[in-house]
Amino acid sequence: MVMKQDVWSLFDMFFSSQKTQQFLAKQYEELNLQDSNGKSFDNTYGFIYYIEHGKKYYKLADQAPAEIKPVLLFYGMTQLMKACILCRDPDYPDSSSVLAHGLSTRKRKKRSYEFLNDEVKVQKTGLFNHFCEKMFHMKHIEGEKFMMNHLLKTLPELVPLYKQMTNEFYLIKINRESNGGFSLSGNAADLLHMSAERFEEYINCMVSSKMKLEWRGTNNYHILLNEQLHPFDCFPLNYHYTEDTYYFPVDRNLLQMPVLNELMVHYVLLYNLSMISRYDTEWWSELFHTYTSHELPFINQFLNITAKKIPYLFGQLLHTMDIP
Template structure:
């Protein structure tokens, strides 16, 4: 994280977090608002703190592990945000899974932009989509190209690849698109080490250019989205 947004610093103090969570729960008419605000405050604070630790580490780490740190940083940020709208999170073990999956075996001549992820019925991704954005998709899978193309900072590089605009079938919340792409990249880092290593060495490959460009943009953009989301929550209860 290049710089810590004031809202993230402010909400990492228990004296501020508990009243904030209490107001969030009162807003949704939760019968045990005070109880959950007290119990969730430390979890909320630790989530933000761990997210920032992962993020700041990722900014200064090699490309070989950067997507993994960004992905887990996002996980912690999302879980803190979920605590503002879902006091009982996690209610079951089902919501602790990723909520996304990838092909177990990559095709020969694998291309990242042509790859896709599958959306699972349970897990962090669909839970966050529903509770943070009231978003659901009829799709069970979506391509990296479709997720990346609308993101801020990616338009210019896609225009170089294909100047003719391609209409998107469905508009996704920006944060969910980042989450899905980082999930796929983290899986490549963990389980496709040979491909990832070759991609890093062959820097002239199209995949390398798009991945590095995406990570550079995401590094600055994602913390701002979380800060903006929390500011909106804060403003709605003020």
């Protein structure tokens, strides 16, 4: 297990207005915007306050009861998202349409409601869509629906819990090689009920723009990366925060999901959990006090993971943008 520094130290450099203005000016120059210095000056304190506000939400969540953590973590995350958006959209927010959450869920829960089987739908406008488009050039996801169980299965930190609770697993660790590359066990093909050759063809057809698999004939695949790997945006791989390594999905549902990176996955999950905790208080309270649901362990572990991992991923995203 890799011990991480305090995740908030990744943001320390931005609590200097001079450094932040230089950082924003660089972003706007890369976008070929006119008056990049003027725009960066105008947005410097807004950027700093977004980060500061987000940090306060997360610090409060550290000390809050689990029942109200989703609300604090969700709003903390939205503040960090807004800081990032300001790097790509100096006029944000230029309309009220980008202020809404950008997601929706069913308004009233059925008596037999189960969180893991619940779905969240992407709306036409709002923060979620704006973030996806500005930060990752991702469009045309309006109307997409995401099931909570599918999203949770993409998190490597939950692999042991899924094994304990369901006796199944959906991700396997990839191996770092001495030359800095990666390899994947040939067992991945078996788990997807494919031959080695069919698995190689299937994966390469699906993710050819990002990576390529080469069968070595020694029960493992070599992973050739076509672009630099980032923990916040590495589909089809999934980053494990405490192990500082990557996992590969061995479940077809996960491979065939619309491409969401992990920042988007956490936003959708936190949105739904925060809505439930605010508006379905009876179901939410019973979840925490009766212990009759198999879903509580998944929710508790997710809340513990996202509290550390999301600030870390946003810190990595901003530092990647700062690289000359």
